[in-house]
Amino acid sequence: xxxxxxxxxxLITVTGKKLTVTCSQNMNHEYMSWYRQDxxxxxxxxxxxxxxxxxxxxxxxxxxxxxxxxxxxxxxILESPSPNQTSLYFCASRRTGQGNSQPQHxxxxxxxxxx
Amino acid sequence: DQQVKQNSPSLSVQEGRISILNxxxxxxxxxYFLWYKKYPAEGPTFLISISSIKDKNEDGRFTVFxxxxxxxxxxxxxxxxxxxxxxxxxxxxxxxxxPLVFGKGTRLSVIA
Numbered sequence: 129x130x131x132x133x134x135x136x137x138x139l140i141t142v143t144g145k146k147l148t149v150t151c152s153q154n155m156n157h158e159y160m161s162w163y164r165q166d167x168x169x170x171x172x173x174x175x176x177x178x179x180x181x182x183x184x185x186x187x188x189x190x191x192x193x194x195x196x197x198x199x200x201x202x203x204x205i206l207e208s209p210s211p212n213q214t215s216l217y218f219c220a221s222r223r224t225g226q227g228n229s230q231p232q233h234x235x236x237x238x239x240x241x242x243x
Numbered sequence: 244d245q246q247v248k249q250n251s252p253s254l255s256v257q258e259g260r261i262s263i264l265n266x267x268x269x270x271x272x273x274x275y276f277l278w279y280k281k282y283p284a285e286g287p288t289f290l291i292s293i294s295s296i297k298d299k300n301e302d303g304r305f306t307v308f309x310x311x312x313x314x315x316x317x318x319x320x321x322x323x324x325x326x327x328x329x330x331x332x333x334x335x336x337x338x339x340x341x342p343l344v345f346g347k348g349t350r351l352s353v354i355a
Contacts, residue, residue: 132286161342161343163345168347169347170249170332170345170346170347170348171287171332171334171345171348172345173342173343173344176342186342218286218287220286231277231289231292232289232343233289234279234286234287234288235286236284236285236286237284237285237286
């Protein structure tokens, strides 16, 4: 089954304790991205990656890091989490090429609470 | 500066009637538009899209209309069903594999 898998689905942690949210896709997609969803703000992009070893900042990259060492994985790293990073996070992937008409496939989300 | 705007946070429609969700954009470079549907505790799922070379795209009960001169698109659902109750996000991007820009979403409630 084609899917984007995020782990963990839920995490409560404390300020300053480094954490990583993993994202894996089994569709051989080149493009992957991370979003956060906050009430009244919709989905905002944090980082994206066009392919292996190619990453770029989205709209709200501060406080986050990513890496793309393999095509299928795109972890989101919070080196020193703070309470304003409490949010619902989504990973997504899609094909590139074939023009512009490739929709993104989303994971089921990771709810992070930073105390 | 919000490039994709969904000005209605919520919409209630009776079962069997038409639901119309609206979206406005400001960036004239956008040439590909999508609608996503999101249920609680799940990720957004792709619903329907339209390229800027078209003004209408239809898929079953779902139709998307694009008015480029007004920088406006709309999603029509007819007939609406209770299972359509969800948050709907409008999104857009321009060519060159650029990132998607999302609106804030509209919560649709279809009342039986």
